[in-house]
Amino acid sequence: MGRSPCCDGEAGVKKGPWTTEEDKLLVNYIQEKGHGSWRRLPKLAGLNRCGKSCRLRWTNYLRPDIKRGRFTDDEEKLIIHLHSLLGNKWSSIATELPGRTDNEIKNYWNTHLRKKLLCMGIDPVTHRPRTDLSLLAGLPGLLAAAGNFGDSGTATTAWNMNALKLQVDAAKFQLLQGLVRALTTAAAPAPAPGMDNLMALLALSNGGQHGGVDQNMLLQQCQWNDMNNLPALTSSAPTSDMFDGFSAGDGLSSTEHGGHGGATGSNVTVDPMEADDQESKKNGGGGMSCEQTPASSPFDGLESLNLMDNLNTDGGWKDLLEQVSWLNSSEL
DNA sequence: AATAGGCCCAACCGCTCTAGT
DNA sequence: TACTAGAGCGGTTGGGCCTAT
Structure with missing residues (x-):
């Protein structure tokens, strides 16, 4: 049950921008006597405003400790x-x-x-890479650009690199999802240029030599991630170690977090992707971290999947992009 | 110079939370 | 326990300013 606005029924109460005279009255009164009851303050201070308006004006503008100027x-x-x-x-x-x-x-x-x-390709609500399909189209360029970041002497900022990294991750996630969808509908795809990775995955999905990961497993993982709003892939440094320490969960490197890293000491939920990333770093960084998904994930045990290491190279993902495009265009 | 469109931000609105009775 | 007043919060708005045409 809400409350009616404090100004309801107060006929003649002024609204809109504050004048310097009103500001002076408010500041003088508060500095002299404190704000006390905001509801009674306007009358006591000689202001024709509602208490709520006074409080807002004070807390958002007149308070002496307010920092002005652009955000650093x-x-x-x-x-x-x-x-x-x-x-x-x-x-x-x-x-x-x-x-x-x-x-x-x-x-x-x-x-x-x-x-x-x-x-930057980050969903501002979830702080995860955007997974809209438009990212797919830019993947080759992104990968190429990421490759160029090996030159650390450029003026490129860590911020931009993080942005790029997130876009690459988002696109990779889309690729894997597309691949799984293709796999679950593909009967027997004909050979196509650069099919190494895809054929390896198909081999696996057919009961394969790499540990028996099947199509259902892949599909379940995608569905599980969809349900939990989790990209299947986390940091997977495509080319250089410049991305080390990067946390895909919030767009900042962990070094940039300084003393604010994670949710230590608070009751907020730890970002699972950040947790993944930290775990990944413990294990030497880089590489996909499917094996670090929570225990209920049907993808547990994928650490034996050599294919993931193969994909985790520039060429691997480029090839995969071509393969998924080919599968999609073939409407398998 | 005029104007249309976009951006920015102070202020407002409506709701929830909390403390007091 | 139920109710109410007051405070605080997050979403939204409106008008001034800036820029492009």
């Missing part, structure tokens, strides 16, 4: 990280950024950071 890179990263943990809990996020108000952070998120993440 560190603040941006912190907001994104906290948002990945807390969601739209702007007031909670604001407590970690001294001098910034929840309203300011919310506005900045909606006008800047949200778009930035979208452009």
Whole structure:
């Protein structure tokens, strides 16, 4: 059961932008006597405003400890990280950024950071790589660009590299899903150029020599991940170790997290992808981490799947892209 | 110079939460 | 325990500003 707005029934209460005179009255009163009851404050301070409006004006604009000016890179990263943990809990996020108000952070998120993440291929709600199909089309270029990042002397920022990495991961996820769908409908695909990986997967799916991973297993894994909104793939450094320490869960490298990494000490849910990444690093980093999916995943035990290592190279994924495209175009 | 469209952000609205009775 | 007042939160809006045409 909600409450009626505090200003209801208060005829003649001023709304809209505050004047400097009103600001002075409010600041002088609060500095002298504190705000006490916001509802009674306007009358006591000589303001023709509702208490709620006064509170907002004070907390979002007039408070002396408010920091002005554009957000720094560190603040941006912190907001994104906290948002990945807390969601739209702007007031909670604001407590970690001294001098910034929840309203300011919310506005900045909606006008800047949200778009930035979208452009980077990150879903601003889930903080996971976007999985829309448009990413697929750009995969070869992304992989090529990722390859160029071996030159660490360029002006390319870690931020951009992380963005690229996420896009690559998202595209890989799409590829694997497409491949599994193709596998589950393909009777006997004819040979096509660069079919090594696909044929290996098919061999596996037919009861194969690599440990008996079958089509149903692959399909179950995709369905399981769909249900849990989890990409099947996590970090899988395509070419260079420049991505080491990268956490696909929130778009920031773990080194950039500084003291804010993870959900330590809070009651928020640990991002499973971040957990995956940490586990992956423990194991030497790189490579796909299907084996690190939670215990209920039907994909457990895939660590013996050499194919995954094969895919985890530039050429492997490029080949796979061609194969999936070929399968799709063949309408198998 | 005029204007249309987009962007940004302060402020508002409606709801939930919490403390007091 | 139920109810109410007040505070706080998140979503949305509207108007000023900027830029492109």
